[in-house]
Amino acid sequence: MDNSATPPPPLDPQLPPGVRSRMVPDVNGLAMHILEAGFETPGRTALLLLHGFPELAYSWRKVMGPLAAAGYHVIAPDMRGYGRTSGWDEGFDVDLAPFGYVNLVRDCVALVQALGYGKVACVVGHDFGSPVAAHCGLIRPDVFKRVVLMSAPYEGPPQPEAAGSAGLGAGLAELATALAALDPPRKHYQLYYATRPADADMREAPQGIAAFLRAYYHVKSADWPGNTPHPLPGWSAKALAQLPDYYVMPLDRTMAEVCAAHRPDAACSWLTDDELAVYADAFSRTGFQGGLNWYRHAVAGGNAADVRAFAGAPFDVPCLFIAGASDWGIYQSPGVFERMHEACKGFAGAHLVPGAGHWVQQEQPQAAVKAVLDFL
Numbered sequence: 001m002d003n004s005a006t007p008p009p010p011l012d013p014q015l016p017p018g019v020r021s022r023m024v025p026d027v028n029g030l031a032m033h034i035l036e037a038g039f040e041t042p043g044r045t046a047l048l049l050l051h052g053f054p055e056l057a058y059s060w061r062k063v064m065g066p067l068a069a070a071g072y073h074v075i076a077p078d079m080r081g082y083g084r085t086s087g088w089d090e091g092f093d094v095d096l097a098p099f100g101y102v103n104l105v106r107d108c109v110a111l112v113q114a115l116g117y118g119k120v121a122c123v124v125g126h127d128f129g130s131p132v133a134a135h136c137g138l139i140r141p142d143v144f145k146r147v148v149l150m151s152a153p154y155e156g157p158p159q160p161e162a163a164g165s166a167g168l169g170a171g172l173a174e175l176a177t178a179l180a181a182l183d184p185p186r187k188h189y190q191l192y193y194a195t196r197p198a199d200a201d202m203r204e205a206p207q208g209i210a211a212f213l214r215a216y217y218h219v220k221s222a223d224w225p226g227n228t229p230h231p232l233p234g235w236s237a238k239a240l241a242q243l244p245d246y247y248v249m250p251l252d253r254t255m256a257e258v259c260a261a262h263r264p265d266a267a268c269s270w271l272t273d274d275e276l277a278v279y280a281d282a283f284s285r286t287g288f289q290g291g292l293n294w295y296r297h298a299v300a301g302g303n304a305a306d307v308r309a310f311a312g313a314p315f316d317v318p319c320l321f322i323a324g325a326s327d328w329g330i331y332q333s334p335g336v337f338e339r340m341h342e343a344c345k346g347f348a349g350a351h352l353v354p355g356a357g358h359w360v361q362q363e364q365p366q367a368a369v370k371a372v373l374d375f376l
Helices: 057-069 101-114 129-139 168-180 189-193 198-203 209-219 255-260 273-286 289-299 302-310 336-343 365-375
Strands: 019-027 030-037 045-050 072-077 122-126 147-150 186-188 248-250 319-324 347-353
Touching: 019 057, 019 101, 030 057, 030 101, 045 057, 045 101, 045 129, 057 072, 057 273, 057 365, 072 101, 101 129, 101 302, 122 129, 122 365, 129 147, 129 302, 147 365, 168 186, 186 189, 189 248, 189 255, 189 289, 198 209, 198 255, 198 273, 198 289, 209 255, 209 273, 248 255, 289 302, 319 365, 336 347, 347 365
Parallel strands: 045 072, 045 122, 122 147, 147 319, 319 347
Antiparallel strands: 019 030, 030 072, 186 248
């Protein structure tokens, strides 16, 4: 493994000291952009950090240095469909299979191998990166020795009796009519994300992409007082209507319109205007469709079909859950958080971090780092 080569000039202007940016070629058909810390010392154990939507490798900037200081080589890629990673099919009318769990795990394995490793000490996934991290542990426990899930709980491998299920997409489709019949009528955000207009709605938001992202990040954080999460009684329209409107949206609104109503008056302490500009510049270049295609594959039942081969398989790797105490993501899928400790045989507990919402590793990075290092 050669981590001593002179790196190219940084591709991201706001990187903390000790974090570098580079491209890794030939990663399951991708040229993958990664950020890394702790690369100076050979022979270190690796940690792999997987972001969610709408995020980037840059979302891990605050935790990479402290994790590297604990002795690890910390690696955070721009995932397939995001940022400076290239080689994925762009647009709406594409094959969605590459955006499913199994191929995303293949991306992770190929990246680990391209960097010269046979295994990593832990894979950490946030938001949509969380189920990808979980499936890394399910499919390749020889490579991914531990798993940390952030914000999105995992209900474990499918049970044999459910192996023929049409999956999440079917469940959401059944709810669509009931949600639309509510007063006021609503729609589920994942079904919205699967529609053709969703990308343009956000990329061409009337308020501008930076203002849209500022409000999106704000409304899902602990800064927004409306985030008071609690368990929901089940998968009914009435129960899901308790979720904020960024999860169960007004039927006639786009996500940009939903977020415009929640735009903060000023920048927040955990995401400066300069940091926000990194996201705005990236999504101005790529749009959101690459990330939205992850949702489309899931809503269509693709992920459920992909993982049927693992029905009844054990999920034995040690597993930790971390989320902000103000994160509705814990409960957005009713019952999953409660089932996680039984489904994950190596479950090591859940940390709900005060003062953080959905973006826990950015809002409270010190607490996130401590939880990960204590687990390791």
